[in-house]
Amino acid sequence: MRVPKARGELSEALTAAMQAETTGTTDAAAAWSRAHTAEATDDADRHLALWTMYELAYRGFDDVDEALEWHPELLALRRSLEQGFERELREWFSPPELDEPFGDALFALIEGVDGVSLASFVQREATVEQTMELLRYRTIYHLKEADPTAWVVPRLTTGPKAALMELQYDEYGCGDPNRLHSHLFVRGLDAAGLRSDYGAYVDDVPVEVLVQNNAMSLFGLHRRLRGAALGHLAAFEATSSMPSRRMAQGLDRLGLPAEMIAYYDEHVEADAVHEQLAVRTICAALVEEEPAQAAEVAFGALTCLGLEDRFARRMLAEWGAE
């Protein structure tokens, strides 16, 4: 993947600084000082800049020196954007106190959020064109499916660590690359005639997708946010089985390829397991060991659901389908 197209002053200044560091042909110090003082043009600009910096920790860019992942100037800029972003998330998604037992309370919290469902729209009325658009936007996460959560593993004590690996092992195909969930999505994309190379559609996605992706990276990359990362995972898994069935039915209704349907069919079954593991064995085990993480788990769960709801509303509005 190459660096995405800039969406404003900040992402443009960041791109210029990364290029200066990579090629050594322009003054890198001047480029960084411009990046530090650049005002984000809008949310899309700010979140694309953050997304770009995070991406250095996943697969990087063909046109950027990979050493920049840990460059102090880049980390300083990343940190300043992260601080603002985390403040916003905590304002938007402040969690209630959860009752006992924790597993039931977390399921109840998740079920109590009444978000807009794109899967229901795809199931019943989306056109092929709208569905293909949604699939393109889903590539941003599904092609790195489970990766942000993998960062949490070494930060956990024995019980929650083993529990998380039990789930992740299934996401990663139990050692069989053909069954890796992100690879199942690649097969679906190929069959549907969409691009399956990593990050191919990042220039097209609405800001809401970047925000969703950035929240996962923020939670995954900071040990301090391990509770939020696992709460996010729990909410994601617990709102996947039935929506995946609806997606599969919608894809079938539209005559889209069996390979793409298979990705969603796999998630009907897998996530009926994963939601139980995520809530009852992973998050419950974490909270048992670290009771102070309960509120963080709830915060992460509400963030996951709230950001998906924003994306869904945006898409339905754009499709005139509210």
Added chain:
Amino acid sequence: MTAERFDHPDVVICPGGPLLLRGEHLVADADGRMHRTTRPVSAVCRCGKSADQPWCDGTHKVLPDKQKP
């Protein structure tokens, strides 16, 4: 210091939800058809309403409390 022993059951009954099976099993559904597990942990439907028998598909969550297993 002694190492803690963790509970790690082979079969877990989830309140109001499926039964989790760890490891490889051959499961006979209500019609006697055989299904081999394919993942490290499998969820067997206990509510009878899953469309993907014998596996849970999350349907139990939309059942009224009285019908939940």
